[in-house]
Amino acid sequence: CIEAVLGWAISAEGFINLAWQTCPHTKQIDERDYKSTISKIKYLCKVNDINYGSLSWRDSLSQLFELRNSLVHFKVPITYVGFSFAPKYQQDFSDTNMLRYQKSVISLINDLGKKLNMDVSFTSGNYELFYYDE
Structure with a gap:
């Protein structure tokens, strides 16, 4: 769950930075x-x-x-007890919340990307696989 949360946040942040550079209203703003x-x-x-x-x-x-x-900056200690996190993280990492986080990132990319005429087809798995070979 921690890896998924960090990955979704990185994806959203990376997309927003790209959108910022793509948008004619913001590309000149730092x-x-x-x-x-x-x-x-x-x-x-x-x-x-x-x-x-x-x-x-x-x-x-x-x-x-x-x-x-909260995970990255460790302002509140993460407590591990037995096979479960402290109750706060049980709620944050519930199946329902994890699906909501994932859907919010996909919706962000789709909604804002379409408005800015960015190709967002990758959110539906429509992309070409590639790899780097020396």
Whole structure:
């Protein structure tokens, strides 16, 4: 679960950074001036006439980044007892929440990517496999 949460957050952050560089309204703005990925998403939505408040996935995406931050920055110790995490992480890593986090990242990429005319076909598995060979 930890690896999935970190992977989804990295994917969302990487996509937003790419979208920032693609969007004509933001590509001249230094994205590092925005402290969080969520603040960048809000700004991208604003300049592209997307009502951030009406997006069904925004709360799940915010929760994903809150969980990611708590795991990465270790502000609250993670307690391991027997075969389970402390109750907070049992809730955060529930099947329901894990599916919501995953769907929120896919929805973010699809919704914002389509608005910015970015190719987001990879979210449905439509991509060409490649590898590097020396």
